[in-house]
Every structure is written in C-alpha cells, then in structure tokens.
Amino acid sequence: MTAHWLLKSEPDEFSVDDLRRRPGSTEPWSGVRNFQARNFLRAMKKGDLAFFYHSSCPEPGVVGIMEIVRQAYPDPTQFDRKSAYFDASARKEAPKWSCVDVEFKRKLKLVPLSDLRAAKALQGLKLLMPGSRLSVIPVSNAHWRHICAMADA
DNA sequence: GCCAACGTTGGC
DNA sequence: GCCAACGTTGGC
Numbered sequence: 799m800t801a802h803w804l805l806k807s808e809p810d811e812f813s814v815d816d817l818r819r820r821p822g823s824t825e826p827w828s829g830v831r832n833f834q835a836r837n838f839l840r841a842m843k844k845g846d847l848a849f850f851y852h853s854s855c856p857e858p859g860v861v862g863i864m865e866i867v868r869q870a871y872p873d874p875t876q877f878d879r880k881s882a883y884f885d886a887s888a889r890k891e892a893p894k895w896s897c898v899d900v901e902f903k904r905k906l907k908l909v910p911l912s913d914l915r916a917a918k919a920l921q922g923l924k925l926l927m928p929g930s931r932l933s934v935i936p937v938s939n940a941h942w943r944h945i946c947a948m949a950d951a
Numbered sequence: 952g953c954c955a956a957c958g959t960t961g962g963c
Numbered sequence: 964g965c966c967a968a969c970g971t972t973g974g975c
Contacts, residue, residue, distance in 0.1 A: 806973090832958075832971095854973050911974080929956040931972045 802942040803838065803848035804860070804925055805900070806933040814850045814862040814905060823902035828873045829883040831895060835934035839896050840870040848900065849937065849945065851925070859910040860945055868899035906949035919944045 805827060807813070817825055830836055842848075843866065850862040872893035875883035888894040914920055924935045937945075 808973090834958090858974070929972095931957065933972085 801841070801843065801846045802937040802939065803842065803846060803866075804851050804935040804937050805848050805864070806851045806853045806935075808854045809852045810855065813852065814902070817850065817862075817864065817900070818902045818905070820902075824867060824899055826873075826897045827900050828875045828897040830873070830897065830934060831883065831885070832932065832934075835932050836896055838932075838934040838936060839898055841936075842866045842869060842898050844869050847903070847942070849906075849942075853933075857908060857910060859908050859914070860906060860949065861908055862905045863903040863946075864900040865903050866898050867901045870896040870898050873897040906946075909945055909948050913948060914945070917944065917948065 812825075817823060827839070830839060846866040848864050848866065849860045850864055852858055852861050873883070873895040874897075875881040876885040876888040876893065876895045877890065878884055883895075885894060914923070915926055920926060920941055923937065923941050924930055924932065
C-alpha cells in the first residue's frame with residue numbers, strides 16, 4: 799500500500815527542474831529540521847509518491863511528481879560543519895535528523911495554491927490548514943487523485 | 952518587507 | 964512544567 803506525500807522546496811534553492819537534471823534524477827531530501835516533518839519522512843516507504851511543491855516564490859503550487867526510492871536514513875548534513883543544516887547537538891551514534899532519496903517522475907502543469915484552496919474536494923488537506931508550515935505533509939489517496947486531475951485538466 | 956502562526960529555547 | 968522571547972516559515 800503506497801502512501802502519498804507533499805514535499806516543499808523553495809525553487810530558488812532547489813526546483814523541480816534541478817531534481818530532473820540531477821544524475822539519475824535522484825537527490826537526497828535533506829535539511830528537514832522539524833520533528834513532525836522528520837517523523838513523516840521516517841514513515842515513508844520505498845515506492846511512495848510525493849508532490850513537488852514550490853514555496854516562497856511568485857507562483858507557489860504543485861509542480862511535479864517524484865518517487866521515494868530510498869527509505870529514511872541519517873541526514874548527512876547534520877554532521878557537516880560546512881552545511882547550513884549542521885546541527886551541533888546531533889551525535890553520530892544517535893542521529894537526530896533523517897532524509898529520504900527521491901527520484902523525479904514527471905512535471906505537472908502548475909496547480910497554484912489559490913486553486914488548491916478553492917477546491918471543495920481538498921478540504922482537510924494539511925497544506926491548506928491555517929498557519930500550516932510543515933515542509934513534509936501526508937496526502938490522502940482521494941486528495942492525491944484530485945490534485946492529479948486538476949493538473950491534467 | 953510585513954506579519955501571522957507556529958516551533959523551539961531557556962530561565963525560573 | 965510553564966511561558967515569554969525569539970526564530971522561522973511562507974503567503975501576500
């Protein structure tokens with residue numbers, strides 16, 4: 799039973815095209831530093847699908863689909879002093895943060911946040927909850943299908 | 952750049 | 964364990 803997710807990234811930092819152009823179109827989804835989001839990362843299974851969401855940009859919204867190709871493992875950036883995501887409190891023998899590997903699947907016609915908000919069928923989507931800032935969000939099967947249909951329309 | 956919402960930190 | 968202060972997120 800595959801689950802569905804939504805992963806946020808600022809396109810200035812790392813866009814859906816950046817992912818597509820990576821070797822093998824694969825990249826570690828590292829740098830998540832929120833416990834709730836981390837726990838969702840840890841719940842992901844190989845083969846799960848995720849929306850690529852562009853945030854903090856002129857046109858925030860869903861822009862593509864990727865697949866989880868490696869389950870959660872210790873995020874190496876927490877031990878990297880040179881990384882912006884370095885965490886001095888993380889210990890090698892007890893890693894604090896996790897990441898998964900994702901693989902680009904396909905781009906979608908942009909589904910803007912405003913359209914997501916306007917869709918009655920998407921009520922309850924965690925992304926749309928007031929004040930929701932999580933960068934890793936579970937998406938129900940029904941919501942997943944509905945957003946795919948919006949992109950294909 | 953503003954600001955609301957939320958998470959984290961740290962003093963007590 | 965409470966809670967104020969602070970930092971971050973992210974839409975606008």
